[in-house]
Amino acid sequence: MLTLPGFQFHDVIYEDPYILVCYAYSENTGNRTLLKLVKESNRTMIENAKIMNEYTIASGLQMEGILRPEQPIVHGHTMALQYQPINGVTLRRYYTTQFSSIDAFFTLAIRISKLLVELHESNVVHLNLRPDTILIQPETMRVYLSGFGYATSLTYGGRPRTQMTLLEACPPYMSPEQTGRMEHTVDHRADLYSLGVTFFEWLTGSLPYSAADALGWSHAHMAEDPRWSLLDTALPLRLQNILRRLLAKDPDVRYPQADALLTDLVFALEEVTTFRYEGQEGKTEQRSDHSFKAETSDQAAHIHEAASMEGETLQKLVPLPASSANAEPNSNYPHMLDLAAMVRSSQLFVKETSHRVMIQDMMKLVMLTAGADQAWFIMNPSHEPRVEWMKEVRQGRWTAEPVNVLLRTCPRSARRVVQECLRSQQMLRTSRKTKAVSLSDKHPSEGKVSMLALPLIKDGEVKGCLLLSNRFIAKAFIPERLSTLQQLASQALFIATYTGMPSGLTSSHQTAELLPHLIELTSREKAVLQWIAKGLTNKEIAEQMSITSETVKAHLKNIYRKLKVDRRIKAAAAAHALGLLEEGDHP
Numbered sequence: 001m002l003t004l005p006g007f008q009f010h011d012v013i014y015e016d017p018y019i020l021v022c023y024a025y026s027e028n029t030g031n032r033t034l035l036k037l038v039k040e041s042n043r044t045m046i047e048n049a050k051i052m053n054e055y056t057i058a059s060g061l062q063m064e065g066i067l068r069p070e071q072p073i074v075h076g077h078t079m080a081l082q083y084q085p086i087n088g089v090t091l092r093r094y095y096t097t098q099f100s101s102i103d104a105f106f107t108l109a110i111r112i113s114k115l116l117v118e119l120h121e122s123n124v125v126h127l128n129l130r131p132d133t134i135l136i137q138p139e140t141m142r143v144y145l146s147g148f149g150y151a152t153s154l155t156y157g158g159r160p161r162t163q164m165t166l167l168e169a170c171p172p173y174m175s176p177e178q179t180g181r182m183e184h185t186v187d188h189r190a191d192l193y194s195l196g197v198t199f200f201e202w203l204t205g206s207l208p209y210s211a212a213d214a215l216g217w218s219h220a221h222m223a224e225d226p227r228w229s230l231l232d233t234a235l236p237l238r239l240q241n242i243l244r245r246l247l248a249k250d251p252d253v254r255y256p257q258a259d260a261l262l263t264d265l266v267f268a269l270e271e272v273t274t275f276r277y278e279g280q281e282g283k284t285e286q287r288s289d290h291s292f293k294a295e296t297s298d299q300a301a302h303i304h305e306a307a308s309m310e311g312e313t314l315q316k317l318v319p320l321p322a323s324s325a326n327a328e329p330n331s332n333y334p335h336m337l338d339l340a341a342m343v344r345s346s347q348l349f350v351k352e353t354s355h356r357v358m359i360q361d362m363m364k365l366v367m368l369t370a371g372a373d374q375a376w377f378i379m380n381p382s383h384e385p386r387v388e389w390m391k392e393v394r395q396g397r398w399t400a401e402p403v404n405v406l407l408r409t410c411p412r413s414a415r416r417v418v419q420e421c422l423r424s425q426q427m428l429r430t431s432r433k434t435k436a437v438s439l440s441d442k443h444p445s446e447g448k449v450s451m452l453a454l455p456l457i458k459d460g461e462v463k464g465c466l467l468l469s470n471r472f473i474a475k476a477f478i479p480e481r482l483s484t485l486q487q488l489a490s491q492a493l494f495i496a497t498y499t500g501m502p503s504g505l506t507s508s509h510q511t512a513e514l515l516p517h518l519i520e521l522t523s524r525e526k527a528v529l530q531w532i533a534k535g536l537t538n539k540e541i542a543e544q545m546s547i548t549s550e551t552v553k554a555h556l557k558n559i560y561r562k563l564k565v566d567r568r569i570k571a572a573a574a575a576h577a578l579g580l581l582e583e584g585d586h587p
Contacts, residue, residue, distance in 0.1 A: 050149030067146035092131035171217035180334025196246025222371030421453035
């Protein structure tokens with residue numbers, strides 16, 4: 001039973017394996033208070049860091065509507081925050097236990113947006129907006145923001161003041177730019193995307209995407225269509241358009257500021273009220289001061305055919321050297337996703353499966369890692385390039401098929417990128433607004449596209465090319481991800497050229513050289529990492545394990561090298577996300 005000296009717990013509000021939120025009475029004052037407590041677990045260090053970040057950010061905000069922490073409390077290796085109680089419930093509990101009319105939705109959505117306007121005017125980005133961090137006071141319908149563990153302050157230029165080590169937040173609600181897979185700074189528009197996911201779930205009862213893990217969520221936000229079919233067609237058209245703009249994958253397509261969202265919500269509520277009063281609901285011309293073109297699969301297909309090739313430039317990309325890894329802004333979460341991809345790649349090679357399934361799985365893994373919605377696997381026998389395989393995802397459905405199409409019969413823009421990649425043996429990227437066409441969709445349409453061509457090289461000779469595309473984001477495929485993508489592409493080439501695939505694959509020396517290095521920690525390293533995750537110092541770990549502090553430092557150095565991190569908290573976060581430390585493991 002979790003306890004905290006000086007407090008008597010009652011009425012638990014929220015509990016998971018890592019934190020407990022409850023009301024309590026102070027034994028010193030007798031007053032009722034609200035507590036958030038970190039539990040001892042393999043996330044203790046991470047949760048403690050979130051507690052301190054929340055206290056630093058939220059206690060300094062000069063605005064109403066914030067669940068404001070009064071003081072942090074240290075108890076052993078864990079921490080707690082004490083708040084003034086507000087007698088509120090989470091937005092999730094509110095809309096799942098009470099009937100919510102469209103008027104009630106607009107009323108609360110407007111109040112949430114007003115708070116977001118004020119928060120952003122204070123140069124703070126929340127980065128963790130979801131139904132569990134928005135609180136409603138049922139008696140007054142007042143709204144409060146909580147859960148500032150991942151929040152960061154921005155400079156007046158709109159950039160984060162510090163590297164956001166804890167950027168992973170809650171994957172189902174994260175914005176595409178938080179994944180580190182696109183060329184865009186994380187700013188206040190990330191909150192608008194998360195709010196769009198929250199509104200969508202509130203109105204439909206389901207998330208706009210589905211995924212099984214962090215890599216899947218990252219890809220869904222980058223390259224998959226929201227499940228618009230879940231929206232009730234009776235919803236006001238203006239509200240549907242608001243949702244489409246909030247969930248735009250490109251930050252430049254979203255509302256520029258929260259006050260623009262607020263304006264549209266107020267106008268939509270007035271419109272609904274007026275039409276109901278006049279008995280003309282649904283008969284109005286839909287207008288908006290903030291018009292936009294929503295990103296849908298009808299507006300952009302996969303591989304794009306340029307209306308005019310004049311002025312198009314192909315950008316040569318070179319992976320960043322290892323020494324630059326720590327310079328990458330917001331490096332922790334994107335790096336963790338890269339590690340997860342390499343672990344999954346290694347696991348593919350120990351599965352007993354067919355050549356056909358293995359090449360499909362590897363192409364899917366490349367797409368998940370890159371944030372692509374279509375991939376072409378192109379071989380170059382006798383200098384006559386041929387598209388051997390195509391894999392794509394539409395409406396959450398993955399398809400793959402051997403197409404066996406000559407490259408010279410493919411759309412001109414894709415053909416040009418591939419030909420230049422094969423000629424130069426360089427990674428190439430192009431992005432632009434253009435007309436679109438794909439092998440599977442012969443109807444061109446206007447939209448944005450990013451394309452990345454990865455050369456497939458063996459023994460110094462280019463054997464083919466892997467062409468990736470993203471039809472939503474013009475700035476997808478960034479240099480920081482290219483080393484991982486090139487390694488995965490090399491694995492795909494090996495699979496494609498290895499004919500005796502299923503049995504005995506992992507025993508060959510050639511395979512061992514090509515396989516990505518599987519992250520393996522020794523039992524001692526696991527024990528050290530487990531204690532680190534629980535918040536112990538080097539001296540305390542040494543005492544627990546009956547070793548010297550210098551030995552602990554040596555193990556820690558090996559852990560940093562294997563996980564490719566430079567800080568204790570990053571090591572703990574990576575190990576937790578990769579499942580290297582299960583909750584049942586004990587040092």
